[in-house]
Amino acid sequence: MIPIDLWIVEDDAGYRRNLRTSLEREKHIKVSRVFPSCIEFLAAVQEGAAPDLVLMDLGLPEMSGVEGIKKLRKMAPDITVIVLTVMEDKKKVLQSLDAGAAGYLLKSSSVREIISGLQQVFVGGAALSPEIAKIVLEEVRKPSPEEAFNLSTREVEVLEQLAEGLTVKEIAGKLNISRATAAFHLGNIYQKLNVQSQTGAVAKALRAGII
Structure with missing residues (x-):
């Protein structure tokens, strides 16, 4: 299996460290870089670096994850972002997907669920936590x-x-x-x-x- 080159954008240092350690136990996942903010992440992209996938929180300092995704789409539209956050706010969910996120996972997801989401997106699919899929379906029912x-x-x-x-x-x-x-x-x-x-x-x- 081709290894996934993954970047993580997360301001919580403890969660970021634990997530990286857990994901790197998988032989086909390499967390090559981590960032505490979208500003530092976008600066790295601007320098020409490009991962396969990015796991990004939404509640980030200085620049929100949604805004970061929008800016990334203009800078490097081929880089794929999956949201990983505690936020289940319907507005944030829809904003993230409309901005270009290829998936929306909650931090309450297990490591195995996160890995499964990464794998799905890596091969061209999408990844939504069950709670997020429910939000999208509820939105569908609205006229x-x-x-x-x-x-x-x-x-x-x-x-x-x-x-x-x-x-x-x-x-x-x-x-x-x-x-x-x-x-x-x-x-x-x-x-x-x-x-x-x-x-x-x-x-x-x-x-x-x-x-």
């Missing part, structure tokens, strides 16, 4: 204003498969199209919905009643 995103039938089909947790490769197989075509549709979806990640696309499509 929302009709928005004209002009998605094609095929793009809606791709979104529906994303909502089922399928990767781009799996979607291509399910819809009997090439992986390149599936990726092309996904790019169009991002542009039309004005989002930066698969979870963001699914969350917005669900809230708008598209799927």
Whole structure:
């Protein structure tokens, strides 16, 4: 298995140290850098460094995690962020997903659940703690204003498969199209919905009643 190069952005030194120790017990995870703030993290990215995945808290000093994710999307959109926080606030959850987070895990999750989330996102999936998935589903049930995103039938089909947790490769197989075509549709979806990640696309499509 290809090792995951992971960075952690967390201001609680004790939790950060324990989390790093626990994750590095896994042979396929390497926590190469840790940061106490988004400012230091973004400075490292600006210097050209790039991990495979980032675990980021939201309640950070000077710059919130949500703001950090937004800035990262402009600087290095290929870097994938998974939120790891104590916050279950609905507004923060939706803001994080819309900003581009590929997952939202709670610190109450077990180490095994966090590792599972990392693995899912690493292969192109998404990761949501059960409590967060419930928040997203509750948001789906709410009536929302009709928005004209002009998605094609095929793009809606791709979104529906994303909502089922399928990767781009799996979607291509399910819809009997090439992986390149599936990726092309996904790019169009991002542009039309004005989002930066698969979870963001699914969350917005669900809230708008598209799927």
